[in-house]
Amino acid sequence: MSRRDPWRLVRLLVVLALAGCGGEADSAVDHVTGQSAGKPVHGDTFIDALTGNISGLIPNVLTDSASFEVGSLIYSGLVTRDKDLNLIGELAESWEFSRDCLDLTFRLRRNVRWHDGRAFTADDVVFTYETMINPKTPTAYREDFRAVSAVEAVDPFTLHVRYNRPYAKALQSWSTWILPRHVLESYVREGRLREAPQNRSNPVGTGPYRFSEWKPGEKVVLVANPDYFGGRPYLSRIVYRIIPSQATIFLELKAKGVDSAGPAGLTALQFKRQADFPAFRKAYNKFQYQANAYTYLGFNLSDPRFADRRVRQAFAHAINKRELIDGVRLGLGREATGPYKPGTWAYNPNVRTYPYDMARARELLAAAGWRQRNADGILVKDGQPFAFVLRTNQGNDERRKVAEIVQASLKDLGVRVDIQVIEWASFLKEYIKKKRFEAIILGWGIGLDPDQYEVWHSSKTGPDDLNRIGYANPEADEMLEKGRASCVEAARKKYYDRFQEILAEDQPIVFLYFRDALPVISSRIRGIIPSPNGIRHNFNEWYVPKPLQRYTAG
Amino acid sequence: MLGYALRRLVLAIPLLIGITLISFSVIHLAPGEPTELGTGDTPIQSDREVRERLRQMYGLDKPLHVQYWNWLARLVQLDFGRSFSPDARPVLQKIGERLPVTLLLNVVEMMIIVALAIPIGVFSATRQYSKFDKITTIFVFVGFATPDFWLALMLMILFGVQLGWLPISGLRSPTWEYLSFWRQQWDFVGHLILPILVATFGGLAGFSRYMRQSMLEVVRQDYIQSARAKGLAESVVIGKHALRNALLPIVTVLGLSLPGLIGGSVIVESIFAIPGMGQLMVQAVFERDYPVIMGNLVIVATLTLGANLIADLTYSLVDPRIRVAARRGRR
Numbered sequence: 001m002s003r004r005d006p007w008r009l010v011r012l013l014v015v016l017a018l019a020g021c022g023g024e025a026d027s028a029v030d031h032v033t034g035q036s037a038g039k040p041v042h043g044d045t046f047i048d049a050l051t052g053n054i055s056g057l058i059p060n061v062l063t064d065s066a067s068f069e070v071g072s073l074i075y076s077g078l079v080t081r082d083k084d085l086n087l088i089g090e091l092a093e094s095w096e097f098s099r100d101c102l103d104l105t106f107r108l109r110r111n112v113r114w115h116d117g118r119a120f121t122a123d124d125v126v127f128t129y130e131t132m133i134n135p136k137t138p139t140a141y142r143e144d145f146r147a148v149s150a151v152e153a154v155d156p157f158t159l160h161v162r163y164n165r166p167y168a169k170a171l172q173s174w175s176t177w178i179l180p181r182h183v184l185e186s187y188v189r190e191g192r193l194r195e196a197p198q199n200r201s202n203p204v205g206t207g208p209y210r211f212s213e214w215k216p217g218e219k220v221v222l223v224a225n226p227d228y229f230g231g232r233p234y235l236s237r238i239v240y241r242i243i244p245s246q247a248t249i250f251l252e253l254k255a256k257g258v259d260s261a262g263p264a265g266l267t268a269l270q271f272k273r274q275a276d277f278p279a280f281r282k283a284y285n286k287f288q289y290q291a292n293a294y295t296y297l298g299f300n301l302s303d304p305r306f307a308d309r310r311v312r313q314a315f316a317h318a319i320n321k322r323e324l325i326d327g328v329r330l331g332l333g334r335e336a337t338g339p340y341k342p343g344t345w346a347y348n349p350n351v352r353t354y355p356y357d358m359a360r361a362r363e364l365l366a367a368a369g370w371r372q373r374n375a376d377g378i379l380v381k382d383g384q385p386f387a388f389v390l391r392t393n394q395g396n397d398e399r400r401k402v403a404e405i406v407q408a409s410l411k412d413l414g415v416r417v418d419i420q421v422i423e424w425a426s427f428l429k430e431y432i433k434k435k436r437f438e439a440i441i442l443g444w445g446i447g448l449d450p451d452q453y454e455v456w457h458s459s460k461t462g463p464d465d466l467n468r469i470g471y472a473n474p475e476a477d478e479m480l481e482k483g484r485a486s487c488v489e490a491a492r493k494k495y496y497d498r499f500q501e502i503l504a505e506d507q508p509i510v511f512l513y514f515r516d517a518l519p520v521i522s523s524r525i526r527g528i529i530p531s532p533n534g535i536r537h538n539f540n541e542w543y544v545p546k547p548l549q550r551y552t553a554g
Numbered sequence: 555m556l557g558y559a560l561r562r563l564v565l566a567i568p569l570l571i572g573i574t575l576i577s578f579s580v581i582h583l584a585p586g587e588p589t590e591l592g593t594g595d596t597p598i599q600s601d602r603e604v605r606e607r608l609r610q611m612y613g614l615d616k617p618l619h620v621q622y623w624n625w626l627a628r629l630v631q632l633d634f635g636r637s638f639s640p641d642a643r644p645v646l647q648k649i650g651e652r653l654p655v656t657l658l659l660n661v662v663e664m665m666i667i668v669a670l671a672i673p674i675g676v677f678s679a680t681r682q683y684s685k686f687d688k689i690t691t692i693f694v695f696v697g698f699a700t701p702d703f704w705l706a707l708m709l710m711i712l713f714g715v716q717l718g719w720l721p722i723s724g725l726r727s728p729t730w731e732y733l734s735f736w737r738q739q740w741d742f743v744g745h746l747i748l749p750i751l752v753a754t755f756g757g758l759a760g761f762s763r764y765m766r767q768s769m770l771e772v773v774r775q776d777y778i779q780s781a782r783a784k785g786l787a788e789s790v791v792i793g794k795h796a797l798r799n800a801l802l803p804i805v806t807v808l809g810l811s812l813p814g815l816i817g818g819s820v821i822v823e824s825i826f827a828i829p830g831m832g833q834l835m836v837q838a839v840f841e842r843d844y845p846v847i848m849g850n851l852v853i854v855a856t857l858t859l860g861a862n863l864i865a866d867l868t869y870s871l872v873d874p875r876i877r878v879a880a881r882r883g884r885r
Contacts, residue, residue, distance in 0.1 A: 045728065045729070047728050053829075053833075053837065055639055055640045055641055056640045056641045061640055062640050063640075135603055135604070135607060136607065137604075138604050138607070138608055138640075139604065140604075142604065191607075191611075192642075194640050194641065194642040195636075195642045199640070199641060199642070200641060200643060215829070216648075216651060216652075216829060217652065217828075217829025217830075217833055217834070218724065218725060218726075218827075218829045219724075219728070239728045241724060241728065241827065242827065242829070243723055243724070243827040244824040244827060244833065245824050245825050245827070247707060247825070248710070248722065248723045248825055248826070248827060251707070251710050251711060251714060251715055251722050251723075252722050252723060254715045255714050255715045255718065255722050257714075257721065257722055257723070257724075424586075424840075425584075425585055425586025425840070425842065426584070426585040426586060428586065429585040429586050429587075430585050464602060464605075551728070551729055552732070
């Protein structure tokens with residue numbers, strides 16, 4: 001810590017004085033896992049922070065992460081992911097695939113009730129399917145159900161799904177939030193699901209928490225569902241406070257106004273420097289795990305300069321990824337070699353990598369014809385200097401910094417880069433969709449299934465499609481097609497391994513890094529199990545020992 | 555007088571239509587549309603069919619002038635429409651739930667500013683270049699130069715984190731429902747103190763400066779000289795003769811700041827996590843939620859025009875010179 005902080009001493013004294021009279025001292029805790037001896041008990045309120053207002057209470061027709069966070073506690077799916085990212089049953093007790101991957105049969109739990117007391121049956125699942133494929137439903141997740149040819153409730157607790165082609169994400173797609181037919185049917189039929197009162201208040205789900213209150217822009221309150229099929233969750237009440245500013249969230253943490261920095265967690269600077277003093281370490285457990293998102297340097301591959309693979313490879317060699325992560329993330333991230341997260345089953349560690357090597361980068365550029373330099377030291381080919389505009393979206397400081405580091409790295413190589421930061425909607429519409437860009441810094445969130453057909457397949461290069469860079473490689477296409485057409489993991493692994501080799505060789509984009517998610521949770525919360533799936537996978541099992549309970553409510 | 559007011563009112567209608575026409579076109583010309591599902595970096599397949607249906611539903615498939623005409627026709631019946639954001643709620647409801655807190659904050663802020671700025675202005679004018687005047691001058695420049703967000707964070711650190719006297723953000727404590735009635739009131743007031751303080755600080759600087767200037771001009775007038783010559787006490791000269799005249803320009807400024815009362819400050823609201831109009835408007839702009847943006851604009855424009863009118867009318871009420879001149883020079 002090189003920076004002098006005049007407030008530090010005052011702060012320290014005040015916090016120490018406060019800590020002396022508080023009842024927070026509990027030394028029998030393993031601070032790494034938050035585990036402690038003793039049985040979980042019910043009670044207390046958990047105050048979480050969201051930076052964005054939720055946009056509704058029926059997540060099936062929403063797209064913002066705040067709504068998903070809240071929705072995931074109100075609703076359940078047929079399946080969910082456990083701590084090791086395996087699919088396990090939620091509303092489904094068990095399931096089986098037919099040998100050809102075309103028939104999927106779920107056996108459902110029998111004692112599940114909706115929040116209004118009605119029994120949950122297979123018919124509700126049929127209804128949810130009908131809702132999702134109804135063209136009048138404004139959902140962004142219809143694609144998941146396109147391969148389905150029929151869904152049928154064999155009996156109230158058996159569901160049969162028939163696919164018209166093998167679909168790898170079949171099982172995962174049933175983690176979608178199941179909706180109640182008896183409440184929402186008329187709205188779906190009229191195409192007015194968004195206007196349903198349940199999207200504004202009193203949503204009816206089957207999840208561990210029931211809706212209590214939503215004050216737009218201020219807070220959302222949930223209370224424990226005593227009839228939850230998995231047993232009543234321990235934390236009695238969840239308050240999501242909506243706090244747009246991350247600086248404010250951090251101050252609230254220090255003043256113990258919130259118990260968590262939210263699902264997004266702290267910024268790298270807060271995590272590494274500002275939250276690193278004894279009182280904070282005592283009051284909070286900090287966690288660190290790889291987020292499901294990577295940042296990349298992308299090229300418009302229809303630009304002749306970038307169509308040459310050697311140029312992209314040269315850029316990959318010229319960017320020191322480690323230094324980049326240290327610079328923009330204070331080291332809290334991991335180098336990316338491809339679009340899969342290290343440590344997941346689809347990840348292939350044995351692909352070509354591009355260590356920082358300027359000499360090699362120069363060779364590659366020279367081989368691509370970029371040999372001479374002009375008076376300004378810029379590489380020239382056919383009389384044209386190598387200069388381009390690197391664009392990124394506004395509101396993301398990290399990407400702007402990445403752009404600046406890339407700019408500096410490429411300057412050493414003799415390439416001039418100008419940076420332009422543009423408001424998101426304009427960026428998407430005017431530049432990305434119209435393919436009016438040369439290079440971009442953007443990120444991709446990755447799903448838990450390795451199928452990335454939408455992002456890489458050559459058929460997905462239209463203005464509204466997601467293969468924005470225009471990547472086309474027949475072999476990669478083939479691997480993507482085969483990979484999504486099987487429901488056998490071992491078979492899929494082969495295709496995705498090869499797919500990653502091709503991507504590593506092609507470098508259609510320079511994969512930069514996977515961010516670390518940096519959540520902090522009040523140390524009075526116990527039962528947290530850090531895992532590859534983050535920390536929220538067992539939220540229902542979190543609890544606060546009786547003597548540490550802070551809020552008497554509930 | 556009445557005729558004048560009526561004429562102004564009638565003239566305001568084409569003006570209002572002009573304002574909405576221009577704003578409507580500008581907003582719709584900005585790139586991006588509310589039908590873009592799954593923005594951000596999540597690889598969600600945006601479904602063309604769904605998007606087309608949404609565009610139809612919102613009427614975005616029609617030419618711009620038709621859209622404007624439809625919007626105007628609904629507005630005349632006081633129907634502001636429904637928000638394009640996924641909660642699809644009526645615009646008036648959305649504005650209605652945000653307005654009270656913004657109004658409360660701004661009105662209190664305005665009252666404090668006026669209550670403090672007038673005496674400060676008067677004192678520094680009557681004791682020009684005194685120690686008090688110099689100190690307030692410095693204060694004014696500091697006030698102008700201090701960024702809201704920085705001051706807010708500093709106050710939060712001091713009163714919220716270090717001293718623990720005041721809550722840092724939000725409007726109510728998470729345990730609000732469980733407090734006694736009086737505790738609830740105190741809790742609410744406590745949450746408002748810092749935001750009001752921050753909002754007042756910047757405004758106070760400008761206003762007191764304005765008051766000082768106006769007062770300085772008045773005390774140089776001949777009639778003040780006469781008042782003094784009559785042998786009136788200095789307190790009467792300043793407090794009665796000078797102050798009343800010096801307040802005239804302030805009335806105009808106050809009138810013009812009326813529409814600002816419902817605007818809400820984005821920065822203060824975001825930092826203090828206050829669900830007010832500023833946040834609603836910014837979110838609406840980012841989401842291209844046209845009905846909410848337009849609804850907001852119509853209300854602000856109407857208020858501005860109304861406030862202008864009121865300011866002009868009160869001006870002639872409080873200033874006899876204008877009244878006389880108007881009577882003489884009536885067309």
